[in-house]
Amino acid sequence: MSLADDLYRETILDHYHNPRNNGSIDNASATVEGVNPLCGDELTLYLNVSPTGLIEDVKLMAHGCSINTASGSMMSEAILGQSVERAEEIIESFKNMMLTKSDEVAFEDELEELEALRGVKKYPVRIKCALLPWNTLLEGIQTAKSTKKE
Amino acid sequence: MSNLDVEKIRQDFPILDRVIDGKRLVYLDNAATSQKPVQVIKSISNYYEQYNSNVHRGIHTMSEEATTAYEGVRETVANFIGAKETCEVIFTRNTTEAINLVAYSWGRQNVLPGDEIVLSPMEHHSNLVPWQQLAQEREAKLVFLELTEDGQINMESAKQLIGSKTRLVTVTQMSNVLGTITPVKELARLAHQHNAIILVDGAQGVPHLKTSVAELECDFYVFSLHKMLGPTGVGILWGKKEILNAMPPFMFGGDMISSVHRDKSRWNELPWKFEAGTPNIADVIASGVAIEYLQNLGMDNVREHEVEITEYALKRLGEIKGITIYGPKDANLRGGVVAFNVEGIHPHDLGQILSDSAVAIRAGHHCCQPLMKDLKVMGTARASFYIYNTLEEVDLLMAALKEADKVMGHVACR
Numbered sequence: 369m370s371l372a373d374d375l376y377r378e379t380i381l382d383h384y385h386n387p388r389n390n391g392s393i394d395n396a397s398a399t400v401e402g403v404n405p406l407c408g409d410e411l412t413l414y415l416n417v418s419p420t421g422l423i424e425d426v427k428l429m430a431h432g433c434s435i436n437t438a439s440g441s442m443m444s445e446a447i448l449g450q451s452v453e454r455a456e457e458i459i460e461s462f463k464n465m466m467l468t469k470s471d472e473v474a475f476e477d478e479l480e481e482l483e484a485l486r487g488v489k490k491y492p493v494r495i496k497c498a499l500l501p502w503n504t505l506l507e508g509i510q511t512a513k514s515t516k517k518e
Numbered sequence: 519m520s521n522l523d524v525e526k527i528r529q530d531f532p533i534l535d536r537v538i539d540g541k542r543l544v545y546l547d548n549a550a551t552s553q554k555p556v557q558v559i560k561s562i563s564n565y566y567e568q569y570n571s572n573v574h575r576g577i578h579t580m581s582e583e584a585t586t587a588y589e590g591v592r593e594t595v596a597n598f599i600g601a602k603e604t605c606e607v608i609f610t611r612n613t614t615e616a617i618n619l620v621a622y623s624w625g626r627q628n629v630l631p632g633d634e635i636v637l638s639p640m641e642h643h644s645n646l647v648p649w650q651q652l653a654q655e656r657e658a659k660l661v662f663l664e665l666t667e668d669g670q671i672n673m674e675s676a677k678q679l680i681g682s683k684t685r686l687v688t689v690t691q692m693s694n695v696l697g698t699i700t701p702v703k704e705l706a707r708l709a710h711q712h713n714a715i716i717l718v719d720g721a722q723g724v725p726h727l728k729t730s731v732a733e734l735e736c737d738f739y740v741f742s743l744h745k746m747l748g749p750t751g752v753g754i755l756w757g758k759k760e761i762l763n764a765m766p767p768f769m770f771g772g773d774m775i776s777s778v779h780r781d782k783s784r785w786n787e788l789p790w791k792f793e794a795g796t797p798n799i800a801d802v803i804a805s806g807v808a809i810e811y812l813q814n815l816g817m818d819n820v821r822e823h824e825v826e827i828t829e830y831a832l833k834r835l836g837e838i839k840g841i842t843i844y845g846p847k848d849a850n851l852r853g854g855v856v857a858f859n860v861e862g863i864h865p866h867d868l869g870q871i872l873s874d875s876a877v878a879i880r881a882g883h884h885c886c887q888p889l890m891k892d893l894k895v896m897g898t899a900r901a902s903f904y905i906y907n908t909l910e911e912v913d914l915l916m917a918a919l920k921e922a923d924k925v926m927g928h929v930a931c932r
């Protein structure tokens with residue numbers, strides 16, 4: 369078995385070849401761009417947040433590698449319909465999983481699919497690829513929050 | 519077959535025996551940095567074991583030995599690049615620092631508002647960003663040459679773009695992405711017709727092509743030793759003596775002065791005027807060994823070998839369905855750098871999966887983001903060859919690419 373089998377598991381390839389919530393939103397409450405300086409990969413994230421603070425819609429336009437695209441696709445599924453606070457929790461636990469050395473951090477059942485990305489941790493240069501959509505989302509949530517206040 | 523005894527050469531490179539996950543390394547990332555022969559590696563330890571001392575300031579035996587060896591490399595470099603005078607050779611850290619030296623020293627003295635700096639759209643960031651900064655500061659303008667369909671400089675449009683406002687033309691001798699070898703001499707003549715000068719980024723040139731600055735008719739020539747068998751940390755700025763003499767120093771301190779008073783100082787003469795502080799003595803000396811290694815092989819033989827391997831790589835890669843290969847199709851018009859994309863497989867994924875087969879290539883923008891925009895891609899994969907690479911290694915690259923296609927779900931052949 370090659371090392372790659374670990375990284376390129378079926379779930380990841382499925383999301384890579386058929387990314388969920390792919391596209392754009394006109395007049396989104398937040399539109400943010402993320403860049404991975406290592407490879408120049410770009411990502412645009414569109415977010416619609418309701419007045420009550422629910423993520424009503426999220427769309428991603430990614431031109432990235434499989435890890436980047438799959439991570440964004442899974443993220444969009446995990447946060448769609450959630451409250452902003454809950455989304456922030458999910459981001460936190462995902463980043464925690466990617467950035468802590470140990471494998472002790474486990475996901476709650478409903479986020480189990482994100483487990484597929486755990487293999488990325490073995491390839492330190494690729495962690496940035498997996499994190500790009502999540503950091504971009506964090507920024508999008510900040511933007512949505514601050515525009516709401518105005 | 520070329521005149522290089524590749525099997526014998528390989529024995530000089532200990533790293534080529536490296537085994538990664540049970541597979542022998544296939545090193546195809548030479549445009550990023552080359553590997554080093556044992557002669558170069560030994561030269562470094564020999565210096566530290568036998569005669570480590572500072573240059574230009576001791577009268578003890580070891581200091582004299584170090585100074586003689588260090589200054590001797592200046593001569594080796596001058597010979598290797600066809601420079602008329604040894605004092606025209608200045609040691610820097612790398613290509614990037616050499617370009618910055620010119621941008622700060624010559625640029626700030628000579629570039630005025632409204633002036634134009636002409637460059638190619640395939641410059642490495644290190645031959646673009648320093649000029650962007652200078653242009654912003656001086657309200658000068660960057661003018662980009664145009665490329666033909668297959669990535670060569672469009673000389674017809676160059677004749678229009680280089681004109682009376684041009685102060686500087688700055689181009690790579692060989693593109694680190696497209697492999698394109700640029701017509702430096704014609705560009706130099708165009709620049710000189712308009713009283714402009716020309717800087718040539720030789721980072722991908724002199725390691726692979728027989729190079730004479732006199733024949734290129736350029737005014738500045740810059741390169742890095744780590745891309746030509748030498749250690750990291752050594753670059754060269756060559757410049758015409760008249761131009762260098764008229765330039766102010768770039769950095770100030772020890773070594774670059776001839777006399778210092780409390781309130782003023784006088785600058786040392788060339789080349790030391792541009793070498794402030796203790797230089798990278800061990801690595802400069804080892805760089806001389808690297809150049810001698812290439813001289814022994816003969817640069818014509820090096821080139822012949824690279825054309826052969828590039829021709830083969832272009833042919834084999836062309837067999838893959840859904841592949842795009844960038845740059846000139848004819849190996850005689852390009853260097854041993856082959857950038858490509860396989861449809862449906864992101865270069866990052868390709869690089870990663872190839873790495874599992876111990877095949878080292880580069881994936882990404884290769885420090886040429888504007889060129890990537892022109893090519894309408896985020897990045898490319900890139901294989902680049904040198905004196906120790908073999909045709910069998912191209913076959914191993916092919917096998918690894920097929921494996922990548924399999925891992926990614928046969929997207930390329932779908």
Ligand SMILES: Cc1ncc(COP(=O)(O)O)c(C=O)c1O
Nearest residue numbers: 612613614642644694721722742
């Ligand atoms: C064409 C070209 N110019 C400049 C550079 C920069 O060289 P260095 O990083 O040694 O300064 C490189 C190296 O990647 C290059 O390929």
